[in-house]
Amino acid sequence: MKYDVIIIGAGVTGSAVARELSRYRLKAAVLEKEEDVCSGTSKANSGIAHAGFDAESGTLMAKLNVEGNQMMEALSRELDFPFRRNGSLVLCFSEEDRPKLRTLYERGVKNGVAGLRILEKEEVKAMEPNISDEVEAALYAPTGGIVCPFGLTIALAENACTNGVEFYFDTQVTDIQRADDGWKVVAGETVYETRFVVNAAGVYADVFHNMVSARKIHITPRKGEYCLLDKTTGNFVSHTIFQLPGKYGKGVLVSPTVHGNTLVGPTATDIEEKEGTNTTQAGLSEVREKAARSVKNLPMNQVITSFAGLRAHEDGGEFIIGEPGDAPGFIDCAGIESPGLTSAPAVGKMVAGIIAGKLQPERNPDFDGTRKGILNPAALSKEERAALIKEKPAYGTIVCRCERITEGEIIDAVTRPLGAKSLDGVKRRTRAGMGRCQSGFCSPRTMEIIARERKIPMEQVTKSGGGSGIILGTNKDRL
Amino acid sequence: MRQYDIVIIGGGPAGLAAALEAKKSGGQRILILERDRELGGILNQCIHNGFGLHTFKEELTGPEYAARFIEQVEKEQIEYLLNTMVLDISPEKVVTAMNREEGLFEIQAGAVILAMGCRERSRGALNIPGYRPAGVFSAGTAQRLVNMEGFLPGREVVILGSGDIGLIMARRMTLEGAKVKVVAELLPYSGGLKRNIVQCLDDYGIPLKLSHTVVDIQGKERVTGVTLAKVDENRRPITGTEEFYSCDTLLLSCGLIPENELSREMGVVMNPVTSGPVVNESLETSIPGVFACGNVLHVHDLVDFVSQEAASAGRHAAAYVAAEKSGEAAASSITVKPQGGVRYTVPSILRPQRMEEEQILRFRVGDVYKNHYVSMYLNGERLAHRKRPVMAPGEMEELKLKREQLLGCPAGSELIVTIEEA
Numbered sequence: 088m089k090y091d092v093i094i095i096g097a098g099v100t101g102s103a104v105a106r107e108l109s110r111y112r113l114k115a116a117v118l119e120k121e122e123d124v125c126s127g128t129s130k131a132n133s134g135i136a137h138a139g140f141d142a143e144s145g146t147l148m149a150k151l152n153v154e155g156n157q158m159m160e161a162l163s164r165e166l167d168f169p170f171r172r173n174g175s176l177v178l179c180f181s182e183e184d185r186p187k188l189r190t191l192y193e194r195g196v197k198n199g200v201a202g203l204r205i206l207e208k209e210e211v212k213a214m215e216p217n218i219s220d221e222v223e224a225a226l227y228a229p230t231g232g233i234v235c236p237f238g239l240t241i242a243l244a245e246n247a248c249t250n251g252v253e254f255y256f257d258t259q260v261t262d263i264q265r266a267d268d269g270w271k272v273v274a275g276e277t278v279y280e281t282r283f284v285v286n287a288a289g290v291y292a293d294v295f296h297n298m299v300s301a302r303k304i305h306i307t308p309r310k311g312e313y314c315l316l317d318k319t320t321g322n323f324v325s326h327t328i329f330q331l332p333g334k335y336g337k338g339v340l341v342s343p344t345v346h347g348n349t350l351v352g353p354t355a356t357d358i359e360e361k362e363g364t365n366t367t368q369a370g371l372s373e374v375r376e377k378a379a380r381s382v383k384n385l386p387m388n389q390v391i392t393s394f395a396g397l398r399a400h401e402d403g404g405e406f407i408i409g410e411p412g413d414a415p416g417f418i419d420c421a422g423i424e425s426p427g428l429t430s431a432p433a434v435g436k437m438v439a440g441i442i443a444g445k446l447q448p449e450r451n452p453d454f455d456g457t458r459k460g461i462l463n464p465a466a467l468s469k470e471e472r473a474a475l476i477k478e479k480p481a482y483g484t485i486v487c488r489c490e491r492i493t494e495g496e497i498i499d500a501v502t503r504p505l506g507a508k509s510l511d512g513v514k515r516r517t518r519a520g521m522g523r524c525q526s527g528f529c530s531p532r533t534m535e536i537i538a539r540e541r542k543i544p545m546e547q548v549t550k551s552g553g554g555s556g557i558i559l560g561t562n563k564d565r566l
Numbered sequence: 567m568r569q570y571d572i573v574i575i576g577g578g579p580a581g582l583a584a585a586l587e588a589k590k591s592g593g594q595r596i597l598i599l600e601r602d603r604e605l606g607g608i609l610n611q612c613i614h615n616g617f618g619l620h621t622f623k624e625e626l627t628g629p630e631y632a633a634r635f636i637e638q639v640e641k642e643q644i645e646y647l648l649n650t651m652v653l654d655i656s657p658e659k660v661v662t663a664m665n666r667e668e669g670l671f672e673i674q675a676g677a678v679i680l681a682m683g684c685r686e687r688s689r690g691a692l693n694i695p696g697y698r699p700a701g702v703f704s705a706g707t708a709q710r711l712v713n714m715e716g717f718l719p720g721r722e723v724v725i726l727g728s729g730d731i732g733l734i735m736a737r738r739m740t741l742e743g744a745k746v747k748v749v750a751e752l753l754p755y756s757g758g759l760k761r762n763i764v765q766c767l768d769d770y771g772i773p774l775k776l777s778h779t780v781v782d783i784q785g786k787e788r789v790t791g792v793t794l795a796k797v798d799e800n801r802r803p804i805t806g807t808e809e810f811y812s813c814d815t816l817l818l819s820c821g822l823i824p825e826n827e828l829s830r831e832m833g834v835v836m837n838p839v840t841s842g843p844v845v846n847e848s849l850e851t852s853i854p855g856v857f858a859c860g861n862v863l864h865v866h867d868l869v870d871f872v873s874q875e876a877a878s879a880g881r882h883a884a885a886y887v888a889a890e891k892s893g894e895a896a897a898s899s900i901t902v903k904p905q906g907g908v909r910y911t912v913p914s915i916l917r918p919q920r921m922e923e924e925q926i927l928r929f930r931v932g933d934v935y936k937n938h939y940v941s942m943y944l945n946g947e948r949l950a951h952r953k954r955p956v957m958a959p960g961e962m963e964e965l966k967l968k969r970e971q972l973l974g975c976p977a978g979s980e981l982i983v984t985i986e987e988a
Contacts, residue, residue, distance in 0.1 A: 315690070319830075362786055365697045368803070392690030394698065469670055476669035483666035485651040488601065489827075525688035527704040531711055545717060550700035554787035557700050558711065559814065560718040562742040 090114045090281040092442060093272045095260050095295055097121075098129035099236065099428055100420045101287035102243035103435030109250035110439070110456075111448040117244070117252060118274055120259035122552025123512045124505060125240035128289040129428065130515065131364065131396025132311070133353065134344060135327055136232035137426040138175060140195025140203065141337060147406045149198045152426040154433035156230055162432050166246055167460035168238035169345035175231030175327040176211060178381055179224045187331050191226050202229040215324055217382045231327055235345050236428055237515035238460070241505070243435070246458040248504045250451060257552065260288075263298045269416050270299075283442050284417045290361045290399045292407075292421035300411035304421055308361050308397040309335070311353025312370035317389040317523050321347035328381045336398075336425060339377035341385065346518065351378045351385065353396070366395045391523050398424035406430070408437060418442070461499045461517055465491060486536070487529040489522025497533060501540040511551040513537065530557070568673045570645075571595040571887045572880075573661050575652050575828065576681035578607020580860025582635035583873040584679045587880030589642050593887060597673065598639070598646035599663055605639065605646060606632030607683055608706070609869065611713045614734055616761070620870035631869060655832045657853055677855045677883040680829055680843065681876065684822040684861040686731070692820055694726075696783030696792075705731040705819040709738065718742055720815025724792050725749040726780045728756035728763070729960075730867060732819025737766035739817075746770075747811050750778040750794050752801055755934050757821070757960040759867055779803060783816060792816050822865045829858070839910040840864040846899065846915040847925055848882035849875065857883050864912050864928070867962050871928070875912075878922075898977040900944075907931050907985035908940075909959075916981065918972040925967040927983065931957045935985055940965060943982040944975060953988070 092108055094101045097119035108115045121127065136159045142149035163170035179188040188205060195203045204227045211218055211225045248254055255274075262273040269282035286295045293306040316323070327342035335355035342350050354370045354377075371393055378385055401407060401422025408420055418438055423430070464472050464482050475495075476483035482495035500507045500516035507513040510520060513533055520526030520533065534548045534557065549555040572588050574581045577600030585598050604610060609617070612628025619625060622634065639646065650665040659675040686704035703711075703719055709731065711717045721744050725732045728751040736746045749767060754777050756763055767774050775794065781803045782793040796807035824842045826834075834843045835852035842863040843851040850857050859879035860872045900916040911929040935957040942950040942965060949971055957963055965983065972981075 314693075364786075365782075366695045368695050368781060371693055371695060390691060390693060391688065393693060393695075472664075473669040473671075476664070476666065480666035483664055483669055484649055485601065485664065488651065491651070491653070523688075523691075524685045524704075525690050527686050527688060527707045530707060531715065545715070551787070555700040556788065558717040558719055559721055560743075562712060562716050562718055564718065564743065565721075566743040 088277070088279050090116055090279055091446065091448070092283045092285060093118060093270070093279050093281040094285040094287055095272070096127070096287035096289055097124040097244055097254060098127050098287060098289050099125070099240040099243065099431040100423050100434055101285065102240050102247060103431040104285050104287060104420065104438045105247035105252045106243045106250070107435040107439030108442065109247045109252050110451055110454050111443055112451050113446070113448050115252045116279065117247070117254045118258045118260055118272065118279070119254065119256050122256050122508055124244040124254070125237050125515060126551070128397055128399055129236055129240045131313070131394050132236055132425070132428055133340060133342065133350065134234055134236045135175070135340070135342065135429065136170065136234050137429045138195065138228035138231040139198050139200045139426070140191050140226070140228060141332060141426070142198065144194055144197040147408060148426065148430070151406065151430035151433040151437065153199045155426070155430040156232070158432040159232060159234060159429070163234070165456050166242035166458045168242040169235040170232060171345055172230060172232040173326055173343060174227065174229045175329060176215065177226040177329045177331060178211070178218070178222050179331055180221045180380070181223060184331055185224060188224055188226050191331070195226070195228065200228060200230060203227070215326060215328065217323055217384065218328070219381055219383055221380070233327060233342060233345050234428065239428070239431070241516060242458055242460065243431070245504050246456065249458065250454050254505055260295065263295060265299070282416060282446070285420060285438060286418065287420040289423070290397050292399060292419065292423070293401070296411065296419055296421055299414040299417045301413055302411050304407060305402045306422065307357050307400045307402070308359070308363060309400040309424065310356045310358050310363060310370070310395050310397055312366050312374055312393065312395045313350060313352030314371065314374050314387070314390045314393045316349040316351065316386065317391050318347045320349040320386055320389050323349045323385070324382060330377070330381055339374060339381070341378050341382050357400070361397070364395045364397060366393050370395065392525055400424050406434070408434060409441060461496050461503070464493055464495070486532045487519035487522060489524050490518040492517050492519040494536060497536050498540055501537055508537070508541065509549045509551050509555070510534065510537070510557070567660070568671070569595070570597045570673055571676040572597070572679060572883050573673055573675035574598045574679040574681055575655070575661070576600065576607065576683055576862070577605040577646055578681065578683050578860065579609055579632065579635065579869050579872045580683070580862070580876040581607070581679070581681035582632070582639055583876035584681055584859055584880035584883070585644050586635065586638050586642065587877035588884045589644055591881045591884035593880070593884035596644050598644065599650045599652055599661070600646060600648050601651045603648055605636050605648070611706070611710045612734070613713045614738070617869050620868070621873055635873070652828060655828055657833055659855060676887045677857065679879050679883050680851070680856065680858040680862050681860050682825045682828065682862045684824045684865055686818070687821040687823055689818055692818065694780050694783060697786055699783070699785040699787055699789050701785065701789030701815045702783065703815065703817055705729070705735045705817045708817050709735055712738055712742055718744060720744055722747060722813040723815045723817060724780070724811050724813045725817045725819060727751065727819035727821070728758050728774060729819040729821060730758040730762050732817060733758045733762040733766040735817055735819065736772050737770060740770050740772070746772050747813055748773050748775055748794070750775045750780065752779045752797060753777070755958060755960070759961060780816065781808060789814050789816055822861065824862045824865065826862060829862070832856070837910060837914065840912065844915070845913045847913050847917055847921045848886070849879040849913065850882060850886070855886050864910070867960065871962065875928070900972060900975060900979040900981050902927065902981045902983060904929060905982050905984040907933060907935060908983050911983050916972060918969060918975065921969040921972065923969055925969065927965040927967060929963050929965070929983060930959060931963065931985060932959060934958045937988050939986045939988065941984050941986050943984070944972065945979050957985070
């Protein structure tokens, strides 16, 4: 198999690169070790479109953050994913810390962040009634936003797919070898010959980089634990509330999500294990304690789930994008930690630009940059909804009672390009199972729909591919 | 818009009993809305026996118990819609619902009976740390897979929580060929019925570890094991007591939560202790003509009492519809105050004029009490003083009140229900 570009990793970065490359007449494929897109770092993060005042001025991180933030709105319309510019606040709790707030403000201005203002206590309290009484001042960034990380990643990947990029799942790259005219990317038994490799492998990006380059890099998985609160808390805060950043990043935030939950987290703990996405007693307690500094009476009894994600932190603390110098045709997207989600659209553009500059490909005349997301019946008027059910009765059956997701939406999620294969796949696309009962009621129904639509037996339906089967046998089968 | 005198939200045991009794009490134009594929609710997956001892004086399985009610509903020609989800109820009692056949539609109800039941507390709400692999199920989800679909969700099982569903599932999984290694309970006592501990654990040699909880879940794709630890009196895990159990499945039976999203959205006043609506003697919520019964009101242990309570709601709803037509005036009320170990009472407001001859007050205690008295005081005067050998949080208690005991007491009166030492 000969390709122009092989992208390793179907996270938000890989998917953004894939979509940008699909604007050209190129044979490109994405290789993903998991069963679905958005299964690593991209699936477990804060879902924030950062304004861009955190990264040091002049860094790639600062530049791509601001660019990505600016692109997000138009992209959300083109690709139909949830995004909202809710604005963010960085809280300062003491007079001594004011200079730090000032530094952040000045850095933001230098980075090109529009509309930054320092607010005094009263103004902050007027904007956010539940904010801590300890607050002294805050940096307000009106361009800060919230985005659904699944929505963004899936939309990018789907659009890349419909524009001709191939996706191979359950495909773990085991080796990369230099070839005459590029590279041989080995995934088990299969060898993909390609002119370019894009390394968008998240916490594994160092492994692939170090296979081809003598200039070694090192990525530390930096774990962040979160708690997600029920939608009943949807109005607890309306802006994304940060505290002044520390050595390990932006600290614990309290934010609404685009779907109306409240998200609290993350912690920041450096670990060794690249799949170490377990939550810990200590981490969850830390989230609770630190959030209590920002806001009053956070209803932690409304937690519906907790999770952990891994930031791909490179030792240099900067995005590494481009050819390593001693490996032409191998393009890194390494060290993509926060603000990686925000930056992804800009990273995609940058990487596609590098490749297009070298290959000088023709434009893809059939490229269609728009994509319709899964229809959300709740957004329709009563009349429209009635008409929809008449035409497609599956939209009249609620499967997930907590999020009120219909069978029609689940069928759409399973049957569309790069459709869902597992319970988690359906959940990330439709929110079925993401509500307060955490799939207790709907999982057997959703499994039935997946089995029916994909024509597989119930026993083969998994939570998230691989060995994550849900049913292990039938009653009395071993008696 | 379609019009019904009484619309019942939910066709489980509460909804069925409420509908039948409403009909018997003269109610006309009654409609049951059920979101699942069949009537009977959770009883359909409760294939064990032990239901109906109070109601029918015989031991039935869940589906048998439900069938008795469903047969009567059919015979009485009470209307019902299946696969129908209620999306909204307005304070004016306009019910918005949806199904495949009729799409989105509205019904104007004269009275509404809330009978939506409850859901299980999830792993997320319990904040159990660890990985998030396949193999972590709420006990009820596993029960559905096993009992209704014939699928075995696991072979080596640890159960957290000794609520009744957890105990029942310990036995069921064993009978279907799985190995249940242990049942862990956070509290120093079980939340389930005594008879279930004996019949579901003791009879099968399954150990019950009180004051224990799960502190870690291992396994990236499928559960490979869980770590249990002993907890102190503040329910915090004690370091050094961790014990690893290899297993492929963790079942959670850690409490039930009334499903009151519709009630809250319509503005019904809620009781934070029960997570159900505040109701008066008629089981009527803060919105006149909106009644509640069964597990949506407060979580029950025995379906017989659900049926009994729901029948009362049905009777009162029929009376409300009839009275509204005749324009009967509202009555003054007595507040019921739980004290000294009594966590709550249902109802918590009594209007003597509206009470039936005999009124049942249901309540739960917050701890295990042996040889204590349940007492009732009306404006300081003792009305009842009854000795109970054992009371536990896992078993609902009840008191009976006569209407004549309360008639004529002044407005603003207080009825205190409390636990007293011998």
